Amino acid sequence: MKTVALLSLLASLASAASLTLVTENFGPNPRNNPFYIYVPDVLPSNPAILVNPHWCHGTAPAAFSGSQYATLASQHGFIVIYPQSAPAQANSDKCWDVSSKETLTHNGGGDSLGIVSMVKWTIQKYNADPKRIFVTGVSSGGMMTQVLLGSYPDVFAAGAAFAGVPFGCFAPAGNNTGAYGYWSDDCAKGRVTKTPAQWADLVKGAYPGYDGWRPKLQLFHGTSDEILDYVNHQEGIKQWAEVLGVGSTPVSVTANTPISGWTKSVYGSDGWLEGYSAAGVPHDIRVQEATVMAFFELACKGEDCFRWGDGEWCDAEPTASTSSSAVVSTTKAPVTTSTTSSATSRVVTTSTTTTSSTVTTTFVTSTSTAAPVAGQTLWGQCGGMGYAGPTGCATGTCTTYNPYYAQCIPTQGTW
Numbered sequence: 001m002k003t004v005a006l007l008s009l010l011a012s013l014a015s016a017a018s019l020t021l022v023t024e025n026f027g028p029n030p031r032n033n034p035f036y037i038y039v040p041d042v043l044p045s046n047p048a049i050l051v052n053p054h055w056c057h058g059t060a061p062a063a064f065s066g067s068q069y070a071t072l073a074s075q076h077g078f079i080v081i082y083p084q085s086a087p088a089q090a091n092s093d094k095c096w097d098v099s100s101k102e103t104l105t106h107n108g109g110g111d112s113l114g115i116v117s118m119v120k121w122t123i124q125k126y127n128a129d130p131k132r133i134f135v136t137g138v139s140s141g142g143m144m145t146q147v148l149l150g151s152y153p154d155v156f157a158a159g160a161a162f163a164g165v166p167f168g169c170f171a172p173a174g175n176n177t178g179a180y181g182y183w184s185d186d187c188a189k190g191r192v193t194k195t196p197a198q199w200a201d202l203v204k205g206a207y208p209g210y211d212g213w214r215p216k217l218q219l220f221h222g223t224s225d226e227i228l229d230y231v232n233h234q235e236g237i238k239q240w241a242e243v244l245g246v247g248s249t250p251v252s253v254t255a256n257t258p259i260s261g262w263t264k265s266v267y268g269s270d271g272w273l274e275g276y277s278a279a280g281v282p283h284d285i286r287v288q289e290a291t292v293m294a295f296f297e298l299a300c301k302g303e304d305c306f307r308w309g310d311g312e313w314c315d316a317e318p319t320a321s322t323s324s325s326a327v328v329s330t331t332k333a334p335v336t337t338s339t340t341s342s343a344t345s346r347v348v349t350t351s352t353t354t355t356s357s358t359v360t361t362t363f364v365t366s367t368s369t370a371a372p373v374a375g376q377t378l379w380g381q382c383g384g385m386g387y388a389g390p391t392g393c394a395t396g397t398c399t400t401y402n403p404y405y406a407q408c409i410p411t412q413g414t415w
Helices: 002-014 060-065 069-076 110-126 138-151 196-207 231-244 289-296
Strands: 019-024 033-038 049-051 079-083 133-138 158-162 216-222 253-257 262-266 272-280 327-329 338-340 344-352 357-365 380-385 397-402 407-408
Touching: 002 133, 019 060, 033 069, 033 110, 033 196, 049 110, 049 357, 060 079, 069 079, 069 231, 110 138, 133 138, 138 158, 138 196, 196 231, 216 289, 231 262, 231 272, 231 327, 289 407
Parallel strands: 049 079, 049 133, 133 158, 158 216, 216 272
Antiparallel strands: 019 033, 019 327, 033 079, 253 262, 262 272, 338 344, 344 357, 380 407, 397 407
16 A cells, blocks of 8 residues: 555656756747746646746746746646746846847847747647736846837736836937847936826837737836836836826725735726835835736636737737747746845745735845956946956946946947
8 A cells, every 4th residue: 555655656746747948949039048937737728828037136947936826827727937038148147138129129139039939839839828928027027027018019918017117218328229238227216207108109119000909017016116216116107007098097096905005006997007006115025926816817717717809909819929849847846945046045935825825035135256357248247246247348338336236338429
């Protein structure tokens, strides 16, 4: 009997879902970003897909272990894609490209095109539902969430951005072609403000001529964010309210939702835009998986679930094409843990109730000093807490924006 039980346990462990790394070509990927994927053992015939880009200094495995999305995927039968910022990129802080003309343009290139290729590959391989593609991320991942919704409204059904910035806010003034790793201190500090129409023009300019259906969106931000000022939340509401045509005055405001001290504002009668202001919360904002899951309807199965094309927008077909490849298993199912990069330790603690599951993240930064070495490329990182790479610039000037980040930018008067 014990032998049978042991064999049964071993068989169960062998078939357990795990984080896997896609190792073959999955389509256009200009920045050579790899990705990991979590596929539950049991899937419906047409599963939904959730894309979860990591934060600056983060990794795909850290994003995997830093939230409960993979566990929820196993419970409800959806797939999670964890994109990885390539280590060879000029922006060696592992932030996503949210500033270049390429990434901010439909099919223009940059990180956003690579992530869309990941989605299309997954749709084909797992027969996923092309109308149920969702994206959520924190910090740089929250920025990329808004980039993907703006550049690819024909691919994503909805997004949820935590502690991000509006679409196009990080783009440098003038020619931003090739500005892959640009850090906009003006945007980060809340000095970039525009009219709703000006913000909307950035989104509409990403896909010229597109007048189709637009994805819905949640924005979460702490009022005491010390890295990406809370002004970015207010500007983001202005931008997306104009893009979606829902008006910048909320139709409802609910205090202490989803947790104490947070305020939920809903824009438009269909609730296409939700804003969450977290009073006194810094950049280290708690992920609210239960709230995101409900907004995306990821626990839903069948034809009545929320999908691309629902609502008052036109019901054109999403443009999710396909390719093929293979995966190799690398990491087992997620547990509550802590992960560390060379620059940052991200300590993760999880609390679960019958109504919600939340993850608290704490960033602990260590300081290291690198000897000056000339040679960092334009837009590359050249300093900051925990940074150990080149501190001189082969082109441009090393400019310090905050204790965490310095960057090689064009010398004044050369661009």
